[in-house]
Amino acid sequence: DAGVIQSPRHEVTEMGQEVTLRCKPISGHNSLFWYRQTMMRGLELLIYFNNNVPIDDSGMPEDRFSAKMPNASFSTLKIQPSEPRDSAVYFCASSHRQGANEQYFGPGTRLTVT
Amino acid sequence: AQTVTQSQPEMSVQEAETVTLSCTYDTSESNYYLFWYKQPPSRQMILVIRQEAYKQQNATENRFSVNFQKAAKSFSLKISDSQLGDTAMYFCASYNYGQNFVFGPGTRLSVLP
Numbered sequence: 001d002a003g004v005i006q007s008p009r010h011e012v013t014e015m016g017q018e019v020t021l022r023c024k025p026i027s028g029h030n031s032l033f034w035y036r037q038t039m040m041r042g043l044e045l046l047i048y049f050n051n052n053v054p055i056d057d058s059g060m061p062e063d064r065f066s067a068k069m070p071n072a073s074f075s076t077l078k079i080q081p082s083e084p085r086d087s088a089v090y091f092c093a094s095s096h097r098q099g100a101n102e103q104y105f106g107p108g109t110r111l112t113v114t
Numbered sequence: 115a116q117t118v119t120q121s122q123p124e125m126s127v128q129e130a131e132t133v134t135l136s137c138t139y140d141t142s143e144s145n146y147y148l149f150w151y152k153q154p155p156s157r158q159m160i161l162v163i164r165q166e167a168y169k170q171q172n173a174t175e176n177r178f179s180v181n182f183q184k185a186a187k188s189f190s191l192k193i194s195d196s197q198l199g200d201t202a203m204y205f206c207a208s209y210n211y212g213q214n215f216v217f218g219p220g221t222r223l224s225v226l227p
Contacts, residue, residue, distance in 0.1 A: 042217065042220060043217040044217075045214060058214075059214075089157065091159065100147050100209060100211060102161045103215070105160075107158060
């Protein structure tokens, strides 16, 4: 298996622009997680899905952030409009049985908003 | 709410020596899971070890082992025979079944030649 795939690996955009991050989980995994990592705040869970259904989005910072999982093999995290404080590395991870089993992380997307 | 604390922001160890990273957590649940993840400079997050709270036996994975003290809510990671490739950020994490997955702030470990 190719592992969790994220795209793009790097994104540089201007403040106010829409940003869409993409994730393809490992085939057969039924849980998908989106994380944000910054020096100041560490690793934060933004949202997670179980069987394509959002279970907990309490970590989503504000309405500018939205996430979807239209099917078992694809998820997006969208920021609209983007702001400089959104600059971070965004990770996607997938697993069996929600968080009880090992989460397999993607390589991350480094987002820079200028 | 769950919390995970790692009181050592940075640590260093000589190659071939043993080092222990501390982690404490807070949960009111009885059914939970604990993890140690490693993030090397490549940024890739990798699972080091996993412990199920209902199992009293400490988990081990080759040179990595944990000291799980359930009553004290402590979950430390011991790395034996440290290698240069162990240099990384180490994150302790907890999961309460049906709830959130929480990471600690991390400990930056440097293995010195």
